[in-house]
Amino acid sequence: MSQESAAPQKAKIGAEVVVEALERRGVKWIFGVPGAKIDSVFNALKDSAIQTVVCRHEQNAAFIAGGIGRMTGRAGVAIATSGPGSSNLVTGLATANTEGDPIVALGGAVGLEDRLKKIHQTLDSVNLCKPVTKYSVEVDSPRAVAEVMENAFRAAEGGRPGASFVSLPTDVMAAPAACEVLEPSLAPRLGAADAAAIQEAARLINKAKKPIVLLGMLASKVSNVDAIRRLLLDGKLPVVGTFQAAGAVSLTEFPNFAGRVWQTNNLPGDMALAHADLVVTIGYDPVEYWPSIWNRGKARPIIHIDVEGADIDNSYRPSVELVGDVGATVAALTPLIKHSGPDLEMSNLLVEIAREREEMARISAAKNGTPIHPLRIVNELQSLLSPDMSLCLDMGSFHLWIARNLHSFRARQILISNGQQTLGVALPWAIAATLVRPADKVVSISGDGGFMFSAMELETAVRLQSHLVHMVWIDGTYDMVATQERVKYGRASGIEFGPVDPVKYAEAFGATGMMIRSPDEIRPVMKQALDASGPVIVGIHVDYRDNHTLFESVDTRAIH
Known part of the structure; x- marks a missing residue:
């Protein structure tokens, strides 16, 4: 035996175990910003099959990872160094955790013996991240590296998905790991909810004269939509959905779709929701639409279908909770529903809502002039929204116009921030979409305020040669805030900022810049x-004079 073959195999260090754990989890990309306290993990990534994507800000790295989690159901991964690197992840983690997007974030940390000292970049990142994650821990021993990594993924992807944060002290990462990498364990698969509870839910639905279904964020999960669509079709049930349920209803069930609902309680869907004598919530989280708005003072039964029990509220106390796999539970419930369809009043309401949709489309198509009215832009986007397109929305007035009036029939085709309503998510989500949906056309949209929260990642998109189009609606203000301030106080405050030329900005990063100067140029x-190849920024000046109607009235005749 040669001396070379007899040499003992070098023990893996903690950083190498972390990276191998990511590989065994099937992680293809990791997004982040390097630093001295996490450099051993970056060094180990160099020898892995994982693509390291350097971002321009840790918050955006978390946004990209969260977008991957939402679109795939598998946790995206972000990485940052200690101190401000880890604290910059917090907004991305809070967004993902609130909105049910699985993500695992790795943060560097000072050595264990220094963590209580006031030295360079000391930060209790674990306790900082606990309120915005499902799982936040520090690896405090070389023996614990593999098990902590496995539990982080299980927490992020299990139940109602969310965020995990793992603090990786620099000395633990550099030390020999006294553990073996664990094979990913199969997450416990939930079955349908309790049979007796399903029977009781069916009895209540069949007894009701005016039941309605309220779809939430988990209703748009790809594994749930087929069962939900079958329930709506076979059960002849009218339905509304939160913004994050977009795409759960297909064109087949669309005649019974009363529309989306949101926190202003002034949408057509709200009329249908108010008319119902029983509400079936599916995959709904109260953060999407507060029960105190849509159910205050109502004594009607509520049936709660979700992977977790209800958060009890004065206005949300379900009569029956069906806790289990959403798709399996809905599939078990469907054959028990013997409902004749919407009553006459609800039927008339659905017909009127459909008529108003057609009228809104006619009004929207006729909107001319510059700046351009949001409804005309939405109308043109509807014609462009093919089944092979992903649409990623930032937060702002434009987001409300789109969420209310643009229809999608593919699950999670439209990505919306509805929990934290976070500015800056659209471009990072679009970058994620180009990676996990390479066959899709990818469009992201922001206002000119939200755009600057993550615009630096345009360089990342250029480097990745991301085929995406980012549309910037320009008005020079934080208009959604301004509109609400005017409703409350009769005036706006602190909402104006200076202009940025989107064409020159795009060209400065090596991207393509374009402007839309009239309604006929949109399409x-x-x-x-x-x-075009690579990232494109498209600017468009918008006329927000009718934004008050977003908060005051749903009557299309109020829009001039």
């Missing part, structure tokens, strides 16, 4: 942008 410019 041809967007088609040109979608056909």
Whole structure:
């Protein structure tokens, strides 16, 4: 035996175990910003099959990872160094955790013996992240590296998905790991909810004269939509959905779809929801639409279908809770529903809502002039929204116009921030979409305020050669805030900022920049942008004079 073959195999260090754990979890990309306290993990990544994507800000790294989690159901991974590197992850973790997006974030840390000292970049990142995660821990021993990594993924992907944070002290990462990498364990698979509870839910639905279904964020999960659509179709049930349920209803069930609902309680769907004598919530989280708004003072039965029990509220006390796999539970419930369909009043309401949709489309198509009315932009986007497109929305006035009036029939085709309503998510989500949905056309949209929260990641998109189109609606203000301030106080405060030329900005990063200058240019410019290679920024000046109607009235005749 040669001396070389007899040499003992070098023990893996903690950083190498972390990276191998990621590989065994099937992680393809990791997004982050390097630093001295996490450099051993970056060094180990160099020898792995994982693509390290360096971002321009840790918050955006978390946004990209969260977007991957939402679109795939598998945790995306972000990485940052100690101190401000880890604290910069917090907004991304809070967004993902609130909105049910699985993500695992890794943060560097000072050595164990220094963590109580006031030295460079000392920070109790574990306790900082606990309120915004499902799981936040520090690896405090070389023996614990593999098990902590496994538990982080299980927490992020299990139940109602969310965020995990793992603090990796620099000395533990550099030390020989006294453990073996664990094979990923199969997450416990929930079955349908309790049979007796399902029977009781069916009895209540069949007894009701005016039941309605309220779809939430988990209703748009790809594994749940087929069962939900079958329930709506076979059960002849009218339905509304939160913004994050977009795409759960297909074109087949669309005639019974009363629309989306949101926190202003002034949408057509709200009328249908108010009319119902029983509400079936599916995959709904109160953060999407507060029960105190849509159910205050109502004594009607509520049936709660979710992977977790209800958060009891004065206005949300379910009569029956069906806790289990959402798809399996809905599939078990469907054959028990013997409902004749919407009553006459609800039927008339659905017909009127459908008529108003058609009228809104007619009004929208006729909107001319510059700046351009949001409804005209939405109307043109609807014509461009093919089944092979992903649409990622930031937060702002534009987001409300789109969420209310643009229809999607593919689960999670539209990504919306509805829990934290976080500015800056759209472009990072679009970058994620180009990675996990390479066959899709990818469009992201922000206002000119939200755009600057993550605009630096345009360089990342250029480096990745991401084929995406980012549309910037320009008005020079934080208009959604301004509109609400005017409703409350009769005036706006602190909402103006200076201009940025989106074409020059794009070109400075090596991307393509375009402007839409009239309503008739929307479709041809967007088609040109979608056909271009690499990232494209498209600017458009918008007329927000009707934004008060978003908060005051749903009557289309109020829009002039």
